[in-house]
Amino acid sequence: MDIEGFIARISDELEGEFRLFRAPGRVNLIGEHTDYNDGFVLPAAIDREVLLAVRPGGARDVTLHALDFNGFSAFSLDEIGYDAAESWSNYLRGVCYVLEEADFHLRGADIVFAGDVPIGSGLSSSAALEVATAVAFLAMAEYEVPGIQIARLCQRAENEFVGNRCGIMDQFISALGEPGHALLIDCRTLEYQPYPVPAGAKIVIGDTGVRRGLVDSAYNERREQCETGVAILEKVLPGVNALRDVLPTQLDAHKAMLPEIVYRRCRHVVTENARVLQAVRAMEAGNLAELGRLLNASHDSLRDDYEVSCPELDAMVDIARRQSGVYGSRMTGAGFGGCTVSLVADEYADAFVAAVGPAYRVATGLDPQIYVCQASAGAGEVEIEHLV
Numbered sequence: 027m028d029i030e031g032f033i034a035r036i037s038d039e040l041e042g043e044f045r046l047f048r049a050p051g052r053v054n055l056i057g058e059h060t061d062y063n064d065g066f067v068l069p070a071a072i073d074r075e076v077l078l079a080v081r082p083g084g085a086r087d088v089t090l091h092a093l094d095f096n097g098f099s100a101f102s103l104d105e106i107g108y109d110a111a112e113s114w115s116n117y118l119r120g121v122c123y124v125l126e127e128a129d130f131h132l133r134g135a136d137i138v139f140a141g142d143v144p145i146g147s148g149l150s151s152s153a154a155l156e157v158a159t160a161v162a163f164l165a166m167a168e169y170e171v172p173g174i175q176i177a178r179l180c181q182r183a184e185n186e187f188v189g190n191r192c193g194i195m196d197q198f199i200s201a202l203g204e205p206g207h208a209l210l211i212d213c214r215t216l217e218y219q220p221y222p223v224p225a226g227a228k229i230v231i232g233d234t235g236v237r238r239g240l241v242d243s244a245y246n247e248r249r250e251q252c253e254t255g256v257a258i259l260e261k262v263l264p265g266v267n268a269l270r271d272v273l274p275t276q277l278d279a280h281k282a283m284l285p286e287i288v289y290r291r292c293r294h295v296v297t298e299n300a301r302v303l304q305a306v307r308a309m310e311a312g313n314l315a316e317l318g319r320l321l322n323a324s325h326d327s328l329r330d331d332y333e334v335s336c337p338e339l340d341a342m343v344d345i346a347r348r349q350s351g352v353y354g355s356r357m358t359g360a361g362f363g364g365c366t367v368s369l370v371a372d373e374y375a376d377a378f379v380a381a382v383g384p385a386y387r388v389a390t391g392l393d394p395q396i397y398v399c400q401a402s403a404g405a406g407e408v409e410i411e412h413l414v
Contacts (some may be wrong), residue, residue, distance in 0.1 A: 030075065034188060037078050040136060045407060047077070047078045048075045050074065050402045054367070057301075057302040057325060060295055061193070061194060061211075061303050062252075063193075065268075069195055069199040069400045072401065073402045074143045075142065080139075083134060085134050086411060088101055089101055092139070101122075109400055113403055124180075124187065130163075132166075133163075141154065146364065148357070153200045154405075156197060157200040157201050176197075177197040177202070190246075194216070195213065204403065206223060208220070213330070215291075222309070224312055226308050230370050231358075235338070251276055254285075255284055258280075274293075287367070300368065314369065319354060321353070321355060322355065334357075335361055336362055339364070346378070351377070352371075383395075
C-alpha cells in the first residue's frame with residue numbers, strides 16, 4: 027500500500043503526532059478448511075495490507091474512522107459492545123474486548139485506517155485488520171507480546187465477538203509472515219516452519235469480483251459437519267480428536283458409518299492435509315509441476331467434496347489452467363466467492379495476467395482483478411519519521 031499517500035489522506039484528520047501500524051493479508055497456497063480441523067496449512071503473507079494510524083486519545087475512549095467506506099464509530103474501553111449499525115467496527119472492538127479480558131490495560135486512541143486487501147475476497151482483510159489493531163493497541167500501552175499470542179487473541183475476537191468460527195491460520199500468518207516464504211503451520215501445536223517460495227514461478231491472484239459474507243455463509247455448517255464426522259469416527263478409532271488424526275485409509279474403511287455428505291466433507295479435509303505435506307516436499311525439491319498438480323487436486327476436492335466453490339471461481343480456475351506456463355490453479359480462502367491462486371512460470375506471468383482477465387470477463391460478465399503478489403513480512407509498526 028502507498029504509505030505516503032495514506033499519510034497525506036489523514037493529515038487533516040489526525041493532527042499532532044501519531045504512530046502507524048500495518049498487517050498484511052494472506053494467500054493460502056494449499057490447505058483449505060484444514061485449520062479448524064487441527065490440520066496443516068501453507069499460507070504466505072502478501073504485499074497487500076491494512077494501515078492503522080493511531081493517535082493517543084481520551085483515557086479510555088476510542089474513535090474509529092474507516093477511510094475506504096467513510097465509516098465512523100466510537101466506544102469506551104470500559105464498555106465494549108457490538109455495533110450492528112457499523113458492523114466493520116466489530117473487528118476492532120472485538121480485539122479490544124479480548125485484550126481487556128486477558129488483563130491487558132489499554133489506552134484510548136483515535137484511529138484512522140485503510141487497506142488494499144480486497145474485502146470479502148478470501149485474502150483475509152478481516153484478520154489483517156484484527157492483527158493490526160492488536161499490534162497497535164498493545165504497542166500504545168507498552169506491551170510486548172509474541173506473535174503467536176497475538177494470533178490466538180485475534181482468533182478469539184473473531185470467534186467470540188464477531189461470530190465467525192474461523193481457525194487460526196489467517197491471524198497467524200498476518201502476525202508472523204516472512205518475506206519470500208510460505209509458512210507450514212501445524213494448527214494443533216502452532217509449530218511452524220518457513221519454506222522459500224520456489225524460484226522460477228510467480229504467485230498470481232485472480233479476484234473474481236464475487237463477494238461472500240463469511241459469517242452468514244455455509245462456513246459454520248461445514249465446520250459442524252466435520253465435527254459430526256469426528257464424533258462418529260472417535261467411537262471406533264481410538265485417539266481421534268479431530269480429522270487431523272484420521273488417515274485416508276481409515277476414513278475409507280469406515281465410510282459406511284458416515285452420512286454421505288459428512289463423508290465427503292471429511293474426505294476433503296483428510297486428503298487436503300496429505301496434500302499440504304506433499305506440497306512442502308515438492309517445494310523443497312523445487313518440483314513446480316508436482317506443486318501445481320497438488321493445487322489442482324485441492325480445487326477439485328473443494329469444488330466436489332467440500333462444495334465451497336462457485337461458478338465464477340470454477341471459471342477463473344478453468345481459464346487459468348488453459349494458459350501457457352501454468353503449473354496449477356485453485357480457489358483460495360473459505361470459498362463461496364473471492365479469489366484464486368495460480369502458480370505461473372516466471373516468463374509467462376505477464377502474458378497470463380493479460381489473458382485471464384478478458385477471458386473471464388467474456389465468460390462471466392464480471393470485471394476481475396489479476397495481479398502478481400509477493401510473500402511479505404508479518405505485522406508491525408511502520409517507521410514514519412522520514413515521511414511526515
